[in-house]
Amino acid sequence: MTETWREWAAEDTAAWIRVPGAGDDKYARGVLGVITGSHDYPGAAVLGVEAANRAGIGMVRYTGPRALGALVLARRPETVLVTGRVQAWLLGSGMDAGKRNFLLQGELSHALASGQPVVLDAGALDLVGVHTGPTVITPHARELQRLLDAREIPASLEEIREAPGEWAVRAANELGTAVLLKGAVTHIADPTGARYTVTAPGHWLATAGTGDVLGGILGAFAAGHADALALEAGAITALAASAAFVHGQAAAVASLARGGGPVTALDVADAVPPVIGELAAM
Numbered sequence: 001m002t003e004t005w006r007e008w009a010a011e012d013t014a015a016w017i018r019v020p021g022a023g024d025d026k027y028a029r030g031v032l033g034v035i036t037g038s039h040d041y042p043g044a045a046v047l048g049v050e051a052a053n054r055a056g057i058g059m060v061r062y063t064g065p066r067a068l069g070a071l072v073l074a075r076r077p078e079t080v081l082v083t084g085r086v087q088a089w090l091l092g093s094g095m096d097a098g099k100r101n102f103l104l105q106g107e108l109s110h111a112l113a114s115g116q117p118v119v120l121d122a123g124a125l126d127l128v129g130v131h132t133g134p135t136v137i138t139p140h141a142r143e144l145q146r147l148l149d150a151r152e153i154p155a156s157l158e159e160i161r162e163a164p165g166e167w168a169v170r171a172a173n174e175l176g177t178a179v180l181l182k183g184a185v186t187h188i189a190d191p192t193g194a195r196y197t198v199t200a201p202g203h204w205l206a207t208a209g210t211g212d213v214l215g216g217i218l219g220a221f222a223a224g225h226a227d228a229l230a231l232e233a234g235a236i237t238a239l240a241a242s243a244a245f246v247h248g249q250a251a252a253v254a255s256l257a258r259g260g261g262p263v264t265a266l267d268v269a270d271a272v273p274p275v276i277g278e279l280a281a282m
């Protein structure tokens with residue numbers, strides 16, 4: 001069956017931008033629980049927390065080894081390292097599923113059993129299926145290939161790159177979750193039939209750590225829409241498309257500020273506020 005994909009637009013994203021009101025405090029705006037990074041990839045933890053803050057969040061609770069917590073705090077002293085109640089989770093960026101210890105496994109299991117919205121990235125992708133709340137996975141093509149292979153769904157990297165939409169849909173249906181498949185055109189699909197594309201306005205995003213930034217933006221959006229997600233789990237798909245849209249626009253803004261030249265992952269995170277500001281004013 002030929003699927004109809006709709007390009008997710010600024011107007012669609014604007015509907016999901018939450019501007020705080022007089023009655024909001026940090027908890028009402030949403031708290032994101034973040035379990036990301038590792039000794040091998042500490043930067044992913046910093047990038048995700050930075051991006052979540054830039055996307056607008058009440059608070060971030062970061063869980064990880066002490067050394068990583070110190071790095072996150074050095075960049076974002078707003079971060080809280082105490083465990084507690086959260087409205088959504090971001091799990092797995094900068095982690096290696098093969099190097100998970102008991103403690104980390106327990107923390108991830110706790111998050112997945114909470115019934116709260118979850119963004120599953122990189123080294124937590126293999127945990128899809130044990131989630132209990134609205135969930136979106138955020139693989140790139142190679143990660144999706146590995147994930148499908150582990151579920152005995154044979155697909156080559158070439159096949160996924162040639163028909164990313166078809167494989168995003170297949171994954172959504174087989175895994176029973178929303179899928180955001182990253183690329184120059186990002187495909188977002190879910191088991192209920194939602195099909196969105198987000199076409200990046202340029203290609204400087206193809207650089208290390210921008211996926212970790214996307215995870216942070218999406219995590220913040222999920223935490224900020226806990227009520228909508230409780231009513232309608234499918235909202236996670238619209239939030240994923242909105243995060244991808246903001247991410248692409250932020251890369252464009254960051255590049256423009258540098259004469260149209262290259263950007264780093266942190267530059268992209270830094271450029272998220274003006275993008276959100278413009279969307280909020282629509």
Ligand SMILES: NC(=O)C1=CN([C@@H]2O[C@H](COP(=O)(O)OP(=O)(O)OC[C@H]3O[C@@H](n4cnc5c(N)ncnc54)[C@H](OP(=O)(O)O)[C@@H]3O)[C@@H](O)[C@H]2O)[C@@H](O)CC1
Nearest residue numbers: 041042043044093094095096122123142143208209211212
């Ligand atoms: N700052 C941070 O903390 C960052 C942290 N990050 C975190 O890193 C984790 C892993 O994410 P990833 O996307 O790199 O993993 P993955 O799909 O396994 O790719 C490995 C494949 O790449 C290939 N390959 C390697 N070198 C190559 C080369 N020079 N030229 C060509 N190919 C090369 C290699 O191929 P091979 O060498 O085996 O032929 C293999 O197939 C993940 O947790 C992510 O969040 C990232 O976000 C980055 C910033």
Ligand SMILES: Nc1ncnc2c1ncn2[C@@H]1O[C@H](COP(=O)(O)OP(=O)(O)O)[C@@H](O)[C@H]1O
Nearest residue numbers: 140182183184200203205206208209210211212
């Ligand atoms: N050629 C490209 N043009 C535009 N965007 C791209 C391109 N390649 C990758 N991207 C985007 O860059 C980000 C890269 O994420 P990811 O592959 O997870 O990298 P990392 O693991 O280094 O963070 C994704 O949001 C993806 O959609």
